[in-house]
Amino acid sequence: MVVVDWTDYDAALFDLDGVLTPTAVVHMAAWEEMFSTFLSARGATPYTAHDYFDHVDGKPRYDGVRDLLASRGITLPEGDPSDTADADTVCGLGNRKNDAFNAVLARDGVQPYPGSVALVEALAARGTKLAVVSSSKNAPSVLAAAGLDRFFPVVVDGRVAAAEGLPGKPAPDTFLAAAERVGVTKERAVVLEDATSGVAAGHAGRFGLVVGVDRGAGADALTAAGADVVVADLQEIVP
Numbered sequence: 001m002v003v004v005d006w007t008d009y010d011a012a013l014f015d016l017d018g019v020l021t022p023t024a025v026v027h028m029a030a031w032e033e034m035f036s037t038f039l040s041a042r043g044a045t046p047y048t049a050h051d052y053f054d055h056v057d058g059k060p061r062y063d064g065v066r067d068l069l070a071s072r073g074i075t076l077p078e079g080d081p082s083d084t085a086d087a088d089t090v091c092g093l094g095n096r097k098n099d100a101f102n103a104v105l106a107r108d109g110v111q112p113y114p115g116s117v118a119l120v121e122a123l124a125a126r127g128t129k130l131a132v133v134s135s136s137k138n139a140p141s142v143l144a145a146a147g148l149d150r151f152f153p154v155v156v157d158g159r160v161a162a163a164e165g166l167p168g169k170p171a172p173d174t175f176l177a178a179a180e181r182v183g184v185t186k187e188r189a190v191v192l193e194d195a196t197s198g199v200a201a202g203h204a205g206r207f208g209l210v211v212g213v214d215r216g217a218g219a220d221a222l223t224a225a226g227a228d229v230v231v232a233d234l235q236e237i238v239p
């Protein structure tokens with residue numbers, strides 16, 4: 001049984017999709033819908049579930065598109081974030097996937113993981129500083145839909161990163177920015193992540209502790225990426 005001594009830390013920096021909310025599954029399905037259609041129309045190697053974990057999971061939207069296409073030897077023009085969803089550009093494909101993601105969000109809503117809510121509530125009660133660090137530009141709407149926004153005065157998401165020119169995960173910059181905003185040193189901050197790219201970001205930033213949450217990436221992959229401990233659910237480390 002994993003035990004985290006929370007008296008050793010003053011801040012918890014949570015990834016969102018797959019850590020606080022099951023929306024990694026929604027992202028995964030939306031990516032699959034978009035890439036399966038696109039790759040089959042091109043006669044490229046079909047998209048599989050492994051592709052999400054290997055090339056897309058945890059990364060900013062257009063980085064995920066670019067990295068998956070590179071795995072198939074496909075290069076598309078970058079385009080622009082304002083591209084419409086039918087444009088065959090990196091941004092167009094990313095926006096196509098985003099439409100699919102938002103359609104599911106609007107239809108189904110978001111129920112956070114009960115174990116994650118228990119941890120957030122317990123840490124808030126003991127005065128641990130809380131932040132969300134997400135590659136997603138949809139993070140604020142997902143947090144609000146899950147009823148968790150009141151716990152997180154600091155959110156460093158895909159929009160903040162783009163506006164401030166911060167490189168996305170696996171670079172550590174977005175986590176470092178969040179630690180600075182909550183006023184806690186990286187040594188006293190815990191990173192909680194389900195994606196290997198996010199765990200790698202926490203490891204690269206030399207944070208006090210990197211907790212890997214295994215929602216499908218696999219404990220071995222999370223450990224190899226730099227997780228200090230791996231749990232199946234955050235209930236395991238509620239103080």
Ligand SMILES: O=P(O)(O)OC[C@H]1O[C@@H](O)[C@H](O)[C@@H](O)[C@@H]1O
Nearest residue numbers: 017027057058061135136137138
């Ligand atoms: O396209 P968005 O909502 O800005 O999200 C970017 C990425 O955000 C991450 O949190 C998800 O793990 C990825 O699947 C997603 O692609």
